Amino acid sequence: MSYFEGSNPLRQRMIEDMTMRRLSPKTQIGYIRGVKKLATFLKRSPEDATAEELRQFQLTLAEQGTSNITINATLSGLTFLFHKSLNRPDVMLKVSTVPVPRKLPTVLSKEEVKQLIDATHSIKYKAAFSVAYGAGLRIGEVAMLKVTDIDSSRMLLRVEQGKGKKDRMAMLSPMLLSTLRQWYKHAKAHHLMLPGGWLFPGQNPLNPIGTRQLSRACQSACLDAGLNKKVSMHTLRHSFATHLLEDKVDIRIIQTLLGHSKLETTALYAQVASKLLREVVSPLDTLAL
Numbered sequence: 001m002s003y004f005e006g007s008n009p010l011r012q013r014m015i016e017d018m019t020m021r022r023l024s025p026k027t028q029i030g031y032i033r034g035v036k037k038l039a040t041f042l043k044r045s046p047e048d049a050t051a052e053e054l055r056q057f058q059l060t061l062a063e064q065g066t067s068n069i070t071i072n073a074t075l076s077g078l079t080f081l082f083h084k085s086l087n088r089p090d091v092m093l094k095v096s097t098v099p100v101p102r103k104l105p106t107v108l109s110k111e112e113v114k115q116l117i118d119a120t121h122s123i124k125y126k127a128a129f130s131v132a133y134g135a136g137l138r139i140g141e142v143a144m145l146k147v148t149d150i151d152s153s154r155m156l157l158r159v160e161q162g163k164g165k166k167d168r169m170a171m172l173s174p175m176l177l178s179t180l181r182q183w184y185k186h187a188k189a190h191h192l193m194l195p196g197g198w199l200f201p202g203q204n205p206l207n208p209i210g211t212r213q214l215s216r217a218c219q220s221a222c223l224d225a226g227l228n229k230k231v232s233m234h235t236l237r238h239s240f241a242t243h244l245l246e247d248k249v250d251i252r253i254i255q256t257l258l259g260h261s262k263l264e265t266t267a268l269y270a271q272v273a274s275k276l277l278r279e280v281v282s283p284l285d286t287l288a289l
Contacts, residue, residue, distance in 0.1 A: 010046070061074065116222060137157075143208045
């Protein structure tokens with residue numbers, strides 16, 4: 001039995017509070033999921049939960065082997081509930097987020113990126129992968145592009161409401177523009193695209209392509225290309241940033257192109273830019289042994 005389902009008044013209040021703050025549907029689902037876990041643990045609705053009960057809840061999650069990422073996501077939902085919906089921030093005093101080890105991103109070489117794109121049989125996916133790599137867009141940003149977001153006069157792509165609800169401009173290279181034009185002509189000729197509509201429509205052209213569909217296509221292309229790496233659409237974005245860094249593009253420009261709010265997030269790519277690392281002279285080699 002769940003104590004945070006359907007018409008539960010607290011659930012409805014929390015949904016209203018999230019809606020009025022314009023939280024994304026994905027964020028709302030995650031927050032509700034976290035509170036449901038607590039309700040299941042308590043075996044009652046959590047409005048009168050105590051700080052000690054929340055402490056025991058986090059301890060139980062840790063003992064069950066719950067990942068640090070999941071624990072933090074769960075606590076984010078509880079923080080919203082007790083801070084915003086219940087106005088009881090003191091209940092959260094005995095719980096704490098846990099550190100998440102930062103792993104280096106998987107990066108493809110330029111040759112491997114070409115293999116992946118060349119192995120893609122669909123012109124639609126070839127164009128989508130080219131956008132992810134050629135402009136450094138996130139998978140959700142690729143999916144939500146409209147035809148009108150292409151500014152060929154200034155050679156820019158407009159990214160509306162990317163991560164953090166921010167608009168930004170991304171680069172549009174001549175080769176990427178050529179690929180997108182090929183896809184546009186094909187889509188128009190086969191009635192796959194609506195005038196001024198989604199650049200990458202779903203099966204119903206009124207809707208954008210789904211991110212899962214893009215992910216599956218990327219994994220399939222990776223297999224067809226014979227790449228022995230775990231590759232996703234985000235790998236193409238990582239590769240975009242790393243290759244720009246290796247080509248000596250200023251890191252602050254890369255930060256702007258990626259839409260990163262913090263420079264240290266972009267600086268992570270310096271650790272996987274193998275070309276740059278190879279060019280560094282070891283102090284051992286400067287010694288006269």
